[in-house]
Amino acid sequence: MRIGTLSTRTGLSRDSLRFYEKRGLLQARRSANGYRDYPEEAVQWLGYVRTAQQLGFTLAEIAADLPRLIQGVDAGPALRATLSRKLADIDARITALQALRGDLAIRLAETPESGIDCPLRPAA
Structure with missing residues (x-):
């Protein structure tokens, strides 16, 4: 087509x-x-x-893994492993983002309304 x-x-x-x-x-x-x-x-x-x-999944991950997984006769275990790795990656990113959010919330709380002190100063 x-x-x-x-x-x-x-x-x-x-x-x-x-x-x-x-x-x-x-x-x-x-x-x-x-x-x-x-x-x-x-x-x-x-x-x-x-x-x-x-x-x-990134395009690089798709190019590397999906053709093998889709065309494989017994692709179930490989697909489960690929999905498990991606889930672990997402969990790690969520943890890092939660830590970042916590740091930003602390800096926001410490910043006076006048904005005189910059919230980007190094944490004590």
Whole structure:
């Protein structure tokens, strides 16, 4: 299918499709006139890519892991391991953000209304 059709069926812009192709996440054959020709499976594949992005996976992670996981005969254990790693990464980021929020709240509480003292001074 041509890029316009794929764009319509996936809701992704043509520029996004070209970007995914440039990153190796999408493959198209070139017809004799130079037009991109995408296989029917590209619609489903792009659905996987978008879902993975919504779950917090980077494009590099998607490129490295998803093809192997989706095409694997017994991909369940590998997929569980990948999702567990991502969940641990998110938990670590939440912990770091909570610490950052606490630090900002303390500095805000210590800053007088006049704003004379800068809240970005080093903590005591």
